[in-house]
Amino acid sequence: MTRPYYDYEGRGSTWRFGAGITPGVRLLLLANVIAFVILWISESALMIATRGSGGTLIEIFGLSRAGVFQRFMVWQPVTYLFVHGGLLHLILNMLALWVFGCDVERTWGTRRFFFYYFFTGVGASLFILLLPSQPNTITVGASGAVLGLLVAFAMFFPNRPITLLLFFVFPLTVKAKHLAIGFAVITFFYLIREPSAGGISHLGHFGGMVLGYLYVRYSDSLRARFDDSTRNVRTPRLRVPRVTFGSRTEYTREEVDAILDKIAAKGIDSLTDEEREVLRKASSKMP
Numbered sequence: 001m002t003r004p005y006y007d008y009e010g011r012g013s014t015w016r017f018g019a020g021i022t023p024g025v026r027l028l029l030l031a032n033v034i035a036f037v038i039l040w041i042s043e044s045a046l047m048i049a050t051r052g053s054g055g056t057l058i059e060i061f062g063l064s065r066a067g068v069f070q071r072f073m074v075w076q077p078v079t080y081l082f083v084h085g086g087l088l089h090l091i092l093n094m095l096a097l098w099v100f101g102c103d104v105e106r107t108w109g110t111r112r113f114f115f116y117y118f119f120t121g122v123g124a125s126l127f128i129l130l131l132p133s134q135p136n137t138i139t140v141g142a143s144g145a146v147l148g149l150l151v152a153f154a155m156f157f158p159n160r161p162i163t164l165l166l167f168f169v170f171p172l173t174v175k176a177k178h179l180a181i182g183f184a185v186i187t188f189f190y191l192i193r194e195p196s197a198g199g200i201s202h203l204g205h206f207g208g209m210v211l212g213y214l215y216v217r218y219s220d221s222l223r224a225r226f227d228d229s230t231r232n233v234r235t236p237r238l239r240v241p242r243v244t245f246g247s248r249t250e251y252t253r254e255e256v257d258a259i260l261d262k263i264a265a266k267g268i269d270s271l272t273d274e275e276r277e278v279l280r281k282a283s284s285k286m287p
Contacts (some may be wrong), residue, residue: 021098022105024113030093031286034144035082036090058083061139077125078118083140096146099162100153107156109267114159118217120148120208127207139201151212154180168241184209220269255281 016131021029042057062081067073105113124144151153153160158177165171172181188208190202259275271279 014252016209020102022102022110022113024105024110024117025098025101025227028097028101028117030095032082032084032090032094036084036087039083043280058138058140062140063128064136064138065129066136067138068129074170077096077122077129080125080140081118081121081142081145084142085140093142097142097149098127100146100149103157104149109263109265109270112267116148116152116212119215120212121145123211124148124207127206127210128201131203136267137201139204143201144204146208147187147205148208148215150176150183150214152210152216155213155216180209198262223269 025129039061040056042099045058059067061083062074063076067076074214079140084093101113101117104116108116121142121144127144128139154176158175160176161173162176162179163173166177183205187202187205190200192207259271259279260273262270
């Protein structure tokens with residue numbers, strides 16, 4: 001099994017084209033593609049059966065104020081993330097998910113990555129539902145969550161160069177932090193003028209970016225305060241057996257692998273001081 005690389009300070013790994021896709025991103029990509037295919041086949045069959053006079057599945061699984069508040073379709077704030085308005089819409093969102101999501105998952109671990117993805121995606125739906133917008137508009141797509149990933153990526157790797165294709169022809173390379181700021185400014189500009197200009201939910205985009213920034217900026221400090229308030233409660237620690245050769249303490253590959261598995265599942269913040277010390281000593285002996 002290929003393991004993701006983490007540096008000791010938790011800054012994450014260096015992204016390389018073709019370096020491998022992380023398990024959480026892979027699962028989300030598959031889920032979105034499968035949902036798109038199923039929805040397209042079902043919509044085509046429904047149109048044929050009703051001769052174009054029936055309802056659409058997008059009305060059921062997309063996000064709308066009428067659907068949630070009048071028809072009580074409470075699943076829509078989640079399902080709308082897996083519904084896309086066309087192939088190009090799907091491709092652009094999935095490309096951004098792959099580019100920005102892999103390093104965020106490597107930095108946080110899969111579990112926290114999933115939480116963040118749905119926190120920003122579902123949170124963006126609350127902006128759409130609760131703030132003034134067109135009541136009959138149906139919103140689809142993972143753009144709110146994807147832009148949340150862009151914010152996290154830019155905060156973790158602000159100077160990482162990102163190459164864009166303007167009009168799918170002209171290459172333009174910008175730093176990640178400038179790309180995120182640019183998207184935020186454009187989104188805010190359209191949000192003031194018209195939240196749904198061009199058929200795009202700028203309100204949802206804005207919500208995903210704002211929630212993403214707040215989470216990355218303050219979540220660790222809030223967790224640290226919570227840990228301090230409950231420090232009298234003993235937490236289970238990963239026991240790493242030690243084998244002593246003379247005056248040196250060595251660690252087997254299996255012991256180090258157990259710590260790496262814990263990082264992949266829960267993120268590097270979950271390590272105890274003892275586990276960090278084991279990882280540091282083991283890394284210092286690597287050729």
